[in-house]
Amino acid sequence: MPRTFVKYRSLWIMVLPGLIYLLINNYLPMFGTIIAFKDFNYTDGVWGSGWAGFKNFEFLFSTQDAYVITRNTLLYNAVFIVFNLVLALTVALLLNEIKRRYMQNVYQSVLLLPYLISFSIVGYLVYSFLSMDYGFINSAVLQKLGLPPVSWYMEAKYWPFILVLVNAWKYIGYSSVIYLAAMAGINQEYYEAARIDGANRWKQMTRITLPLIRPVIIVMTLLLIGRIFYADFGLFYQVTMNTGILLPTTNVIDTYVYRALIQTGDIGMSSAAGLFQSVVGFLLVFSVNLLIRKFDRENALF
Amino acid sequence: MNATTNAALPSSQSSPKRIRENSSVAQFLIHVFFVLACAACLIPLILVAIVSLTDERSILANGYSFFPEKFSLDAYRYLLGDAQRLLNAYGISILVTVVGTVTSLLISSLLAYPLSRKDFPQRNLLAFFVFFTILFNGGLVPWYLVYTNLFHIKDTLFALLVPNLLMNGFYILIMRTFFTTSIPGSLIESAQIDGAGEWRTFFRIVLPLSLPVLATIGLFTTLGYWNDWFNSLVFIYDNRLISLQYLMTKTLLSIQFLQSNTQNSNVGKLLTEMPTETVRMAMAIIGIGPIVLAYPFFQKYLVKGLTVGAVKG
Structure with a gap:
């Protein structure tokens, strides 16, 4: 052992900075999750504070919040997964039908643009449509239709629809790029043979394209299901402009943990909710990977 | 549709590629x-x-519109008149993005390379060490406490450079796969027989052959740094350290804050001098600008990178 260590001394020095970084950024916080079981105060720190047992969790789960944030996180992600899958597959199938490569590229690039725009700017884009006083929807659309203006940022009931649309706008391009790449890998001879046998375009899509990219669809969907307990913080924080009145339909685990930590300083509640998310999230990622492995070894994480 | x-009948003039x-x-x-x-x-x-180029009075009369009554550059003039903060934010963003991306590529490839060496005895153990960070995540609270209570990086540039953005387990694994599959082991062996040490082999042979993967991951890291506002939201309270994206967030929220307090006469007066609605949108345009302008140049790498990351992630 010492001899191989000397032989590979340089390689060990190479990995050192990266390992130290992961230790600080990832492993220390993992051990730090014990504060969920502590009665934390800043003066005594993580190790010095007294134990609280499961008190933080009891508090958390006795509130209405725990139910609301879990429900919102799961429901939103479930809808995102289904809605985006259907749209992205449609977009990819149609892109795949386009004969002119150049136009295919142009469309793909434009659809991918929202993926590059940060949520701090998406917040502005949504505001330009939904602002109460001057927003495009109120001042142009609703007025023309003779309808009264809506205070979008004060009415929680509209937000599930708004967030599903914004999320689709941002991520459809990304998913369709991946499905299109999978479709591009299909051997053209299948289509040639199908055509000779008289299969029309629709038959070719449903009998050749979709079955052949099924592994990619399943892996992508499973990966998303593995992350169903994690919400997109930017979407729920920036797009709603952190508006308190919208919380019943827009509060998710990630925003709850943030608010409890930074805005109300309730370390007990936020660390309990955070650990709840970490543990359930881990179990999901882990089991989803077992599934992927069973079915497509190549794409499994382990 | x-x-x-x-299905069209097979025709003789169909090109062989797109049959x-x-x-x-x-x-x-x-x-x-x-x-x-x-x-x-x-x-x-x-x-x-369009809103950013609209005359403020047109907006007050008709709201945001695609076809405004009157155009005006007032918003941009106003922002340029008070450009100090904007330029500072741009400077912070550029600095953090450049330093962060270079450091990130360096330490990531230095970690990924030994993991790809089949003769390195501990490579599987270390790969698991990297991999486990993808599976389990301690969450925001302990992560925040590690950085603020242990390392005290609140209100320093480190807060924009280091937490979460510097390294990503996925990228390490992608790099390792690239090194394993695209750099022949025989090449490394022969370099070492010729007397090249590990460092020389890495910098003179491995890295130059890895430009495709470095470009792809570098691009995603660059986007990550440039688009980040979360670290600022959590760690930055000092106005001198506000990055461009965070300046956007603050402007969106704070103009709104001013508007909900118009009974205060001073604030009201201040607001009538500033074309608030158009300035807000001009800020957004200035913020999107660099990405949209650079997009045609990196578009090809982006598509490649997305598909690599998805197939092996």
Whole structure:
């Protein structure tokens, strides 16, 4: 052992900075999750504070919040997964039908643009449509239709629809790029043979394209299901402009943990909710990977 | 749309590459679909751009519109008149993005390379060490406490450079796969027989051969740094350290804050001097600018990188 260590001394020095970084950024916080079981105060720190047992969790789960944030996180992600899958597959199938490569590229690039725009700017884009006083929807659309203006940022009931649309706008391009790449890998001879046998375009899509990219669809969907307990913080924080009145339909685990930590300083509640998310999230990622492995070894994480 | 599509008979003039055909009506409908889809992607950006160029009084009278009564550059003039903060934010963003991306690529490839060496005894153990960070995540609270209570990086540039953004387990694994599959072991062996040490081999042979993967991961890291506002939201309270994205967030929220307090006469007066609605949108345009302008140049790498990351992630 010492001899191989000397032989590979340089390689060990190479990995050192990266390992130290992961230790600080990832492993220390993992051990730090014990504060969920502590009665934390800043003066005594993580190790010095007294134990609280499961008190933080009891508090958390006795509130209405725990139910609301879990429900919102799961429901939103479930809808995102289904809605985006259907749209992205449609977009990819149609892109795949386009004969002119150049136009295919142009469309793909434009659809991918929202993926590059940060949520701090998406917040502005949504505001330009939904602002109460001057927003495009109120001042142009609703007025023309003779309808009264809506205070979008004060009415929680509209937000599930708004967030599903914004999320689709941002991520459809990304998913369709991946499905299109999978479709591009299909051997053209299948289509040639199908055509000779008289299969029309629709038959070719449903009998050749979709079955052949099924592994990619399943892996992508499973990966998303593995992350169903994690919400997109930017979407729920920036797009709603952190508006308190919208919380019943827009509060998710990630925003709850943030608010409890930074805005109300309730370390007990936020660390309990955070650990709840970490543990359930881990179990999901882990089991989803077992599934992927069973079915497509190549794409499994382990 | 597909119902109208009938398989065309095999024709002699079809090119060998794109033998698949469909009727021109179907092609036309598909193009219509994509023109609409692209419009849906671009229209919010166009609306914001037009509002930023609208005269403030047109907005107060008619709201945001694609066809304003009167155009004006007042918003940009106002922002340039008070450009100190904006320039500072740009400077912070550029600095953090450049330093962060270079450091990130360096320490990531230094970690990934030994993991790809089949003769390195501990490579599987270390790979698991990297991999486990993808599976389990301690969450925001302990992570925040590690950085603020143990390392005290609140209100320093480190807060924008280090937490979460510097390294990503996925990228390490992608790099390792690239090193394993694209750099022949025999090449490394022969370099070492010729007397090149590990460092020399890495910097003179491995890295130059890895430009494709470095470019791809570098691009994603650059986007990560440039688009980040979360670290600022959590760690930055000092106005001198506000990055461009965070300046956006603050402006969006704080103009609104001012508006909800108009009974205060001073604030009201201040607001009448500033074209608030258009300035807000001009800020957004200035914030999107660099990415949209650079997009045509990196578009190809982006598509490649997305598909690599998805297939092996």
